[in-house]
Amino acid sequence: MRVKLWGTRGSIPAPGPETIRYGGNTSCVGVTLSDGSMLALDAGTGIRCLGLAQPDEPTRLHILLTHLHLDHIQGLVFFAPAFRPQTEIVIWGPASPEASLRDRIARYISAPLSPVEVRELPCDVSFRHTPESEWEIGSARIRSASVSHRGPTLGYRIDDGGSSLAYIPDHEPALGADLDSLEEDWISGFELARDASLLIHDGQYTDAEYPDHVGWGHSATGHALSFARRAGAERTVLFHHDPLHSDDQLDALAAEARQKWVELGGDPEAVELAAERAEYELPARAPSAAATASV
């Protein structure tokens, strides 16, 4: 399984000279499974570049949406494969009692917000409510679970060839809870992240910023690391950077995160901040084997 970060920013795109290294695109992670199947986790503005990197040939793509906040779907109408008749796209996302997944996404992909309507997309696109049970895509077993955020929101776990990726980009597990003392089964998202080879997790706020953002649906660095440590994640990537955080601030946050990880008894090399275009190879091997990274 190969993982590539195409968008690491939260809330709103943040392009500019101060965000070049960590990136300004919003949430999108590309996953190539061991059998060659292609997944995109979320469709923030990062999916535009993921789409441009896809070969112009008949393809089946799965897009797994955690939720429908704009920073996770904004790139859909700029996803080049969606404009190719030979492409089949399956979009998975959380169910809602209010309207179907297609209808909720169509509120964005329709006038006046979009120049095209869903029905006008040349590709073969279908929408599926993410099941609560496990299911298979290609060589992977996919699992999802509702997690603590604002509105119906999912986290995902992808197991493929003995390696596992947990993706929980918008998550506030510490809301009203003490992550250090709570039983594991009472921690939001815990089973998704348990012993994951690679955990991509919300780390939007610094510990100092968090008290002013309680209930906004995101994690402080310390909470994200406590969650990751308790879950036994082998490698943790803090994701969904606040749009106000510059590269220099994120460098400082990365150093702080590594220090905290050491204090929690971990290897400082096993924690990092998500950088756009970073790639991770999760080899087909025993689940305890760690992911290796390259940028």
Place this chain on the structure above:
Amino acid sequence: MTQRPLELILARNLMSALSTPAFLVDEGGLLVFYNEAAGMLLGKRFEELGTVGPQEWGSLFGPFDEQGEPIPYDDLPLVQAVRAGRPAHAEMTVRSTDGTQHDVEVSAFPIQTPHGSQGAIAVFWPSLVNGNGAGAA
């Protein structure tokens, strides 16, 4: 260990922050949490008691009806709420570990999710009829 449904997790987190006695059961009617205020009423913290089934709950705390008869577990508002998927309300007496009796009113409502009922919450209020209610705990 099975992950609890998010709705139960959030309910527990909310209840932990309340000063009103509150109880949480899972979809099977098993008592899986009560908060500190409820612990003060009962004389035993949840962390001391842990998850309990109907038999143990009844032997420890009652509850009792106006005639002092034990209320069957199946008739408790919490259990009715989780089984019928409807809110339920009742007056009853609970007994704390030191033998003190508390007259309370209980309001219970189910936790309905897109995936069905996941459990129920009950909140205890001091009885307006008798002065020895939850607020006196």
